[in-house]
Amino acid sequence: QKEVEQNSGPLSVPEGAIASLNCTYSDRGSQSFFWYRQYSGKSPELIMFIYSNGDKEDGRFTAQLNKASQYVSLLIRDSQPSDSATYLCAVLQGAQKLVFGQGTRLTINP
């Protein structure tokens, strides 16, 4: 079992709809979770982080964490073509090391 798992996609969503990205992790003791966006040929960009169970909202983005079920999700409301990218879920292992999922490729169709 991989430490951090994501559906590689591609996930195709019409413009204006909600995109839902999911991630599961194996280490029950994990405390910190991150979502990065990566455009093709570019490095990852931090868009959300979450530490506590429940929802965390930032603009069009909402991160959801359920530690009992060991999953993290990212919702993107009012999806725009510029949201088309690969989204990487990362889990903090220990004090500093990030473990990444394989990423979900998201395409927003105009």
Added chain:
Amino acid sequence: GAVVSQHPSWVICKSGTSVKIECRSLDFQATTMFWYRQFPKQSLMLMATSNEGSKATYEQGVEKDKFLINHASLTLSTLTVTSAHPEDSSFYICSAIFVGRQYFGPGTRLTVL
């Protein structure tokens, strides 16, 4: 926000040569930096953790004699790929921690002919 730079952004070299990549934290001090490698359509794989003033910590399977890391100051870490071969061609990305979060440099694309 925290800005991390890398230089060069891309490099092409001949097989057998060595290539040095620099990673700088521009507006903060970073006692720890990280080096990742990403092959096409794959996720980021941590290669090593670079600690200022001490030896780097390498992940399992990463050859420390091939990927030399030097973290001589609080704002600069370097990765040297020694005797590069075509299989070393990849996207190398560094990151640094600022206020508990990792920020990535723009990456260096290495092509070994």
